[in-house]
Structure formats: structure tokens, C-alpha cells
Amino acid sequence: MSALRAAVIAALFLATACAGPTSRPATPTATAPAIPRTSAAPPPLSPFGDEPSAPRARAPLTILQLNDVYSIAPIDGRGGLARVAALKQRLAAAGRSPLLVMAGDFLSPSVASSIFKGEQMVAALNAAGLDIATFGNHEFDFGVDVLRERMKESRWTWLNSNVVDRTGNPMEGTVPYLVRSFGDLRVGFIGLCLTTDEIKRSSLGDLRLLDPYESAAKYLPALRAEKVNAIVAITHLTLAEDQALVERFPEIDLVIGGHEHSPITVTQNRTLISKAGSEAEYVARIDLARRGEALDRHFELIPIDSRLPDEPETARVVANYERRLGTEMDTVIAASLVDLDAVSLRLRSGESALGNMVADAMRESVNADVAMVNSGTIRGDRVYPAGAWTRRTLLNMHPFGNVVVEVEMTGRLLLEALTYGVSRLPAAAGQFPQVSGVTMDVHLTGPERVRNVRVGSVPLDLDRTYTVGLLDFLLTGGDGYSMFARAKPLVRAEAGELLVSVMEKYMSARRTLSPAIEKRINIVR
Numbered sequence: 349m350s351a352l353r354a355a356v357i358a359a360l361f362l363a364t365a366c367a368g369p370t371s372r373p374a375t376p377t378a379t380a381p382a383i384p385r386t387s388a389a390p391p392p393l394s395p396f397g398d399e400p401s402a403p404r405a406r407a408p409l410t411i412l413q414l415n416d417v418y419s420i421a422p423i424d425g426r427g428g429l430a431r432v433a434a435l436k437q438r439l440a441a442a443g444r445s446p447l448l449v450m451a452g453d454f455l456s457p458s459v460a461s462s463i464f465k466g467e468q469m470v471a472a473l474n475a476a477g478l479d480i481a482t483f484g485n486h487e488f489d490f491g492v493d494v495l496r497e498r499m500k501e502s503r504w505t506w507l508n509s510n511v512v513d514r515t516g517n518p519m520e521g522t523v524p525y526l527v528r529s530f531g532d533l534r535v536g537f538i539g540l541c542l543t544t545d546e547i548k549r550s551s552l553g554d555l556r557l558l559d560p561y562e563s564a565a566k567y568l569p570a571l572r573a574e575k576v577n578a579i580v581a582i583t584h585l586t587l588a589e590d591q592a593l594v595e596r597f598p599e600i601d602l603v604i605g606g607h608e609h610s611p612i613t614v615t616q617n618r619t620l621i622s623k624a625g626s627e628a629e630y631v632a633r634i635d636l637a638r639r640g641e642a643l644d645r646h647f648e649l650i651p652i653d654s655r656l657p658d659e660p661e662t663a664r665v666v667a668n669y670e671r672r673l674g675t676e677m678d679t680v681i682a683a684s685l686v687d688l689d690a691v692s693l694r695l696r697s698g699e700s701a702l703g704n705m706v707a708d709a710m711r712e713s714v715n716a717d718v719a720m721v722n723s724g725t726i727r728g729d730r731v732y733p734a735g736a737w738t739r740r741t742l743l744n745m746h747p748f749g750n751v752v753v754e755v756e757m758t759g760r761l762l763l764e765a766l767t768y769g770v771s772r773l774p775a776a777a778g779q780f781p782q783v784s785g786v787t788m789d790v791h792l793t794g795p796e797r798v799r800n801v802r803v804g805s806v807p808l809d810l811d812r813t814y815t816v817g818l819l820d821f822l823l824t825g826g827d828g829y830s831m832f833a834r835a836k837p838l839v840r841a842e843a844g845e846l847l848v849s850v851m852e853k854y855m856s857a858r859r860t861l862s863p864a865i866e867k868r869i870n871i872v873r
């Protein structure tokens with residue numbers, strides 16, 4: 349059971365490890381609690397009913413914010429959409445009007461999504477009672493046809509002010525703005541998605557992404573004409589773009605944002621910008637109430653953990669997909685005709701056939717000149733025998749959820765990285781590189797450790813620019829590769845594909861594989 353469970357958890361584990369700004373103090377009226385991570389006896393959650401005299405007890409609207417959620421089940425005890433559903437139901441039972449909002453990025457990426465194409469996310473979010481979602485960049489990962497299918501299955505409102513079809517109208521199935529009344533509070537919403545090349549143009553079909561600021565300028569007057577008391581922008585933009593948005597449109601009272609994966613609450617002029625982290629580890633609760641002409645916003649970051657029960661209907665949906673995922677994990681994707689050695693002592697001190705295959709798959713997926721992977725990424729510490737490879741084997745080999753990124757760097761920087769990679773030899777080290785598209789001699793004695801580097805068959809040109817496929821882990825300095833901070837990102841972590849998905853595509857396209865050691869890294873003793 350534990351092995352299966354671990355595989356399932358690994359399967360559900362999220363890919364993107366993008367670092368965002370850390371939490372900052374919220375607005376003066378907001379109360380951001382300390383964030384307990386691993387305390388033995390966590391404090392009880394705040395009573396959802398509130399004292400009748402509490403200021404937020406009078407708030408007619410309670411927004412519950414999620415963004416960047418890729419797993420329907422908890423990860424390491426945190427998150428889980430069945431608990432989010434329970435939170436919403438408790439608030440409703442306490443007489444509140446909870447509105448569950450998703451600020452983009454949930455259909456992908458995860459191992460489960462690579463199998464179910466985001467269907468599991470829609471089913472669980474339907475059950476949890478999601479009310480409004482905006483597009484994030486990952487909603488387009490499977491192309492617009494799959495997105496349209498997911499939209500048909502969904503039971504919430506897709507709020508989208510800046511993704512249009514070829515006629516210039518908002519994408520079918522979405523509304524460009526929304527006005528809803530809660531007691532004496534009339535709230536107008538717009539929804540904005542980022543337009544950078546994290547969304548591949550090829551996955552957009554006949555859709556176009558319009559400038560979010562121009563789209564806001566187009567629809568904000570419509571909200572004013574409807575005499576709203578509060579304007580909420582539900583966005584999937586970078587924090588800098590959200591800040592620029594509220595600089596330009598100070599009438600926006602609240603930004604429910606996404607894309608960054610850390611909880612963020614900042615006040616820009618008079619506007620509160622909130623991002624709730626990722627993976628439903630937290631729900632940001634924001635209660636809105638009128639105070640004369642002003643608007644009160646009460647902020648609380650609610651940890652989603654075992655102190656909340658599972659809501660049964662959502663839990664049933666989640667359990668059903670977890671069971672199907674377990675079966676899918678046993679699907680054979682390819683056969684290796686040779687034993688593949690992943691014994692870590694050997695893998696971390698020399699070229700490996702398995703390492704070559706991983707690096708080749710990475711290089712092919714981003715179409716780069718070179719790919720590099722730290723041996724510490726390849727797990728299992730065993731010889732994978734010749735025969736069938738299932739998705740479970742892949743997850744055994746790489747249980748981390750790293751994604752493949754692409755950078756551009758000079759030959760000089762590439763040489764520096766390769767030299768660092770082999771610097772611990774003859775000792776085994778996780779930083780030891782497995783490579784594709786490049787060969788080199790490594791001298792264990794003498795002044796120049798790495799010599800005769802060739803990219804393809806051509807000697808490395810220190811001043812030329814090369815494209816290099818890496819894992820996000822290395823791009824952020826993992827295993828000591830701090831030099832990659834000086835490379836120019838072409839495909840960032842937020843847009844990268846899971847390594848296990850890249851491997852599955854590479855292997856299943858070939859059906860049978862027989863990778864070999866071929867003197868890519870020639871160690872001269």
C-alpha cells in the first residue's frame with residue numbers, strides 16, 4: 349500500500365517550482381495570521397461564524413481564493429479540494445455568502461493531468477462548488493480543443509476579458525465581465541490572463557490574446573455603468589503586471605491574482621492584491637463590506653490541512669480519480685532492450701545509458717543544442733532490468749515533479765557548468781552531469797579538467813550562443829549550479845513540461861529503446 353500511495357502522491361505532485369516574492373504585510377485593515385508549517389499542535393482554525401460584533405460578520409460577501417492548483421488530493425498532508433469544499437460549506441452554513449474563485453492555472457501540469465487532460469480537476473472543482481475561474485497560461489497546455497471540452501464539463505462561470513476568437517468577441521463559453529449583488533453590495537468582476545509566450549501560440553488555435561490593460565479599459569466603464577460598489581479583477585498576471593494594472597486603473601478595489609506560487613498580499617495605493625500560494629495549501633478569504641462610500645476588505649489566509657474534514661461528495665470524486673490513476677500507472681509505455689543502471693554510485697560518477705536517454709529526451713522536447721541533467725535527479729538506486737517500462741517505473745526513476753526548461757548561454761558559461769558538474773570526481777556526486785548533444789574529455793589530473801568539448805561534432809565556441817535544456821531545479825541553482833542564473837531563460841518553469849511527461853512521450857514514440865554509453869563523457873584517469 350505505501351509504495352502505491354507514494355507513487356500516487358508522486359503522481360499528483362506538482363511540477364512548477366517557480367519562486368515568487370515572499371509574503372508581505374497586508375493592508376492595514378487586513379489580518380494575516382502567522383503561517384504554521386509543521387507545528388506539533390496547530391492552533392484551531394478561526395470560527396467561521398465570527399462574533400456578531402466582529403466587523404467582518406457584517407460583510408455580505410466572502411471571497412475564497414484559489415490559484416495555481418494542480419492536485420485534487422492533498423500533498424504531504426496539505427491542500428486537497430475536498431477540504432476546500434468543506435470550508436465553503438461551513439461558511440455557507442454559518443450564514444455567509446462564500447464565492448469560490450480560481451485565478452487560473454489548474455488544468456495542467458501534473459502526471460494526473462497528462463493522463464486525464466485536466467478532466468479530474470474540472471470534476472473535483474465542480475464538486476467543490478467553484479463559482480468563477482479565469483484562464484491561466486496552463487489552461488492552454490493541451491490546446492484549445494481540449495480546453496473547450498473541459499469548459500463544457502465545468503459548471504462555473506469562465507470570466508475572461510482578454511482572450512478573443514477570430515471575430516474579436518470573447519471566447520465562446522466565457523463572459524468578459526460580471527456583475528453580482530450580495531445584500532447591499534454590488535460587485536463587478538473582470539478577468540485577465542497573461543499574454544506572454546508562456547502560452548504557446550500553436551495551442552491557441554484561432555484565439556487571440558489581447559493586451560490586458562486595453563481589455564480592462566474596455567470593460568471597466570461597463571461596470572461603472574452598472575453602478576457597482578466594488579470592482580474585483582480576477583487575474584493571472586505577474587505581480588508586476590498586477591501592480592501596473594492598479595496603477596493605471598485605481599478604481600479596482602481588489603485583485604485576486606495567480607501565477608506566482610507563494611502567498612502574497614500587497615497593497616498598491618488603495619488596492620489589495622492577493623495571491624493564495626499554490627496547490628490549495630491555503631485559501632485566501634477576503635470579506636467585502638460597504639462602509640459609506642468606502643469598501644472594507646478583511647483578509648485571512650486559511651491553511652488547508654487536516655483540521656478541515658473532507659466534504660464527502662468531492663472526496664468521492666477525488667478517490668475515484670486516484671483509483672483510476674493507480675491503474676493508469678501500470679500502463680506500459682515502452683520496452684527497454686537493455687538493463688538500465690541507476691545505481692547511484694555509478695550514475696553519479698560517470699556517463700550512464702539511462703542518463704543519456706533522459707538527457708536526449710529533454711533535448712528533443714525543447715529542440716535545444718544541448719541538454720544537461722544532474723545525476724541526482726535520476727532515482728531508484730537500482731538496475732532497471734530490460735523489459736517493460738510503465739508510468740510507475742518512470743515515477744520511480746524521477747519522483748520529483750521537475751519540469752524541463754530551456755535557456756540560452758554562451759559556450760563559456762556552458763563550459764563553466766560542465767566543469768563544475770565533474771569537479772567532484774573521482775568522488776560520486778549528485779551534481780555529476782548526464783548530457784546530450786555535447787561530448788567532452790575529463791582529465792582527473794592536470795590544470796584543465798574539461799577538454800575537447802564538442803557540440804554535435806563541432807568544437808565548443810566560447811563566444812557562441814547555445815540553447816540548453818535543463819531542469820527547473822538546476823535553473824534555480826540546485827546541486828550548486830549557481831552559474832545558470834546568468835543564462836537567459838527561453839522556456840521558464842511556469843511554462844515547462846514535466847520531465848516524466850517528456851520521458852513518456854520520448855519513450856512511447858520509440859516503443860523499444862536500447863540506450864548505451866557512447867563516450868559522451870570520456871574520463872581520462
Ligand SMILES: [Zn+2]
Nearest residue numbers: 453484485607
Ligand atoms: Zn501561471
